[in-house]
Amino acid sequence: MARILSVAGLEVRRFVADRGDLALSLILPIAIFALMMGAFGGGSSFSATAFVVNLDEGRMGAELVARLEQVEGVRVKLLDADDAARRLESASVVNVIVLPADFSERLSAGQRTPIVVRRRGSGGQPGQIITGIARTISQEMAIEAAAGRYVQRLAGDIPASRVSEALDQALDAARSEPQVVVSTEVVGAQGVSVNRMLAGILVMFLMFSVTLSARGVVEDRRLGTLERLMTTRLSANQLFVGRFVAGIGRAVVQTAILMAVAYVLLRSASLAAHVWVLLLSALFAAAVSAIGLLISALARTPDQATWAAVFATMVMSIFGGAFFDLGSSGLFDVLSRFTLHRYAIQLIDGTLASGSIDWLAGRTSLLVLVVVTVGTLTVARMVFGVEAAR
């Protein structure tokens, strides 16, 4: 047992000592994730910052800002006029909403009320959306003001403060319990969610370690260390199991770091869900490691092993649905059933998306991974010859 762990420990240490391998398995996935987030927008809901210069001398400007802040996905940043001009100049901000000094006065008097939008170029799509929202809210406030004036006229000699109080109450109630709700029905291919992307990248990079597993024994043969190990008390079984454990160990190191980064930066699920993902990754790594060992048992040279592993990685990555939706029928769906990615991504994405651990939902995928691991491992052990004698 101690010897098995030593073999595994050695592999993990060699992995960590090799800056190239480490960079490939840690920095690259983070970089690709960042790139893809940029390219595909990542989050599925709208999120933007509204830059507002509030010159209004009344209270309706502040009211507009407050309501803008209530809108989901919108943050408000108030700027003074000079600051806004500077930021627009340097293009660090491309869209600024300016509420003029007489905003409240005109709005409550029922006069045309200009809102000035200062922007660079198109102002960007988020900027345009924010402008639209601000316009709608101002319009709403204008209508409320008009209703107030109308009710005041009807109310005759009831004091103005009582009327506006009652009106505010009624409007507040209406706002807090919105009458119109939007329900979304997605039709056709779904966009790739952050979780799906995270799962895809994680699985893809875990899959790369198939190359490392595949090279293991072949590399030992090349280094001469295999022959050396054969003169020690290490048995073929111990070497085999040690290598297998090493594959899992490497994956745990890799995933732990990636998941920690994901947890700190994205917080898209609970800590427990991230830890569960770590365990799922270890299971996936077990299957991958078994495939690596099989390749390593069959390959004669490190190059053969590498190419076989790269081929397996590519095929599974392409057809496993790491980055695009496979649809629920058709050729891709069928092909993907032969990849480990599909099952691993389903499990990891499912965990991150639901934010909790769901045994039942993932049981088929779990079963597939376990069966593949055990099956491949058995075959690999049968063809795993440590004989250097050739």
Next chain:
Amino acid sequence: MLAILEAEELHKSFGDTAAVNGVSFSISEREIFGLLGPNGAGKTTTIRMLSTVLPPDAGSVSIAGHAFSDGTAPVRQLIGVCPQELALYPELSADENLIFFGRMTGLSRAQAKERAAETLQRIGLADRAGDAVRTFSGGMKRRVNIGIALMSRPRLLFLDEPTVGIDPQSRNHIFETVLQLRAEGMSVLYTTHYMEEADRLCDRIAIIDGGSIIALGTAADLKGRLGDPTRVTLEEVFLDLTGQSLRD
């Protein structure tokens, strides 16, 4: 004297090449036994068979009374092998290499650490213990290669051309180490092309060529065959026995 190793009529062929063709000899306790031969003579193949890596086509070996035919596990606890080619993990430090292989011979973690420190001292690399072997000079790597073989404190040490490609200082250091090890009770099988090395170090020398031992005896015995042992060099004996033609 008691024999630590006995080899009888070893044969090994690779395809049509008879690499080892009927080799028999024995090594006594505390003996440094030299295996001298030109390139391709069958030295490495012999060592690989004696160190349980390569099963012979025919013949028998026993080490400290354990016949290989009864299984090689007990034998592996008694031997240390320093292969001709470096067999190290280059990205790991000298210390890590020694500890890992020490662990593989059955040492506990604590034992392996202690033994590694001691071995690093012995091979003169204590101050570079933590550096990756990749950054070492050729001579330093060779010393690590030997050090690994010493980790288990073997009773029989196989050194396959341990001094290839290193400077006289490193070579001298290795000689001293080997003599020291013998003084501590170890037996050594030492192969080399360097005649003066064998002359200086080995208690007995076997000259092997074409897979067979063509002469065996002390350096003085072998020289005596050509004339006055004090004037004849081992090199002259070697060339006389093996001929001048190029090998391989």
